[in-house]
């Protein structure tokens with residue numbers, strides 16, 4: 001069995017451009033023993049590479065595809081600390097204190113990601129916008145009020161707005177939880193910029209490099225027979241899971257998205273990020289060139305042919321649902337796409353040492369906040385390698401649902 005699954009990760013026409021002109025040249029595979037080999041050149045691998053190389057380690061990033069050609073190129077990239085599983089629901093499962101600890105840690109990751117982008121002066125079409133979490137089938141107005149109170153009790157900056165207050169400010173009918181610390185970005189530009197920064201610190205970027213096996217401490221075998229030696233290796237392979245090291249609780253499904261042509265005037269106030277407390281949820285966001293980007297209509301299957309056959313129909317469904325949610329004219333669809341999407345029971349990622357293999361790590365951003373989870377993974381793994389373990393690392397262990 002190969003080290004990781006092989007999937008057709010996306011179909012249709014995502015909005016982000018990752019054309020040949022933007023792809024950096026590939027480096028030769030280094031010889032000798034590298035400090036850290038990262039398998040995967042999506043946002044997860046890029047974030048890890050930049051951080052590790054900046055810290056002075058020798059780093060190689062390997063990918064079977066060109067950089068940023070996996071799930072990252074299909075992401076709708078809303079960066080928010082509110083997660084798929086409401087805080088009040090997670091608290092029922094693991095207790096209020098533990099749920100609050102996890103939410104605060106993601107809140108920190110979102111703030112740190114914002115700071116990192118500024119510090120590196122990365123141009124990734126970033127937009128700071130208010131975020132509205134609307135009442136839906138998962139949380140009605142009363143439950144949403146409780147959710148808002150739980151967030152505040154956890155020390156998180158959130159406000160509950162009754163339906164009238166939402167209508168007055170945003171022109172939308174339902175009650176909502178409001179936060180002011182969300183943003184959107186172009187995930188391909190961010191990934192390519194981070195890889196560029198990593199290379200500036202000496203990292204090597206090798207593709208196509210299809211890693212088929214890992215043995216010892218540590219030898220990576222490539223599909224073409226080449227080998228590479230590293231002190232540590234990180235599986236940043238996204239939704240192409242390693243069955244050896246990623247437990248089945250981290251599941252894959254399908255999600256769908258659309259983008260309209262640029263709209264002037266923009267169809268709702270303050271260009272807020274809006275999503276519904278439903279499962280699956282519908283969400284919308286602006287882009288920097290004035291498009292409406294919307295997603296949802298998830299399906300539990302991950303078969304790519306079945307998924308891609310539904311792109312047009314799902315695009316129509318999403319456009320109609322958004323028009324109903326924000327009471328606008330029907331939306332025109334300029335881009336429509338589908339992608340594999342990863343979920344976990346608590347909406348949180350798999351980050352930590354791989355079971356039964358010294359020097360091997362898992363960094364997989366399952367859940368709707370995968371981009372912030374990449375920043376979190378860089379904190380946890382770099383902290384451990386630097387001898388300063390992250391005090392919240394146990395919350396995100398790949399094996400938290402049962403012992404491996």
Ligand SMILES: Cc1cc2nc3c(=O)[nH]c(=O)nc-3n(C[C@H](O)[C@H](O)[C@H](O)COP(=O)(O)OP(=O)(O)OC[C@H]3O[C@@H](n4cnc5c(N)ncnc54)[C@H](O)[C@@H]3O)c2cc1C
Pocket residue numbers: 003004005009039040041042043044045062063064065066068069070071072073074075076077078079080209210211212236237238239240255256257295338339340341363364365366367368369370371372
């Ligand atoms: C439709 C959609 C909407 C989303 N919306 C949001 C959102 O709003 N906000 C948010 O934060 N997150 C969102 N996410 C999640 C987020 O985009 C993902 O978590 C993230 O992009 C995954 O990045 P990655 O680097 O882990 O995976 P990828 O980008 O897939 O990169 C992994 C790489 O590993 C490579 N690879 C795999 N196996 C091997 C191997 N054996 N050898 C060599 N290379 C290998 C692959 O080729 C791939 O390039 C969304 C995702 C999707 C699909």
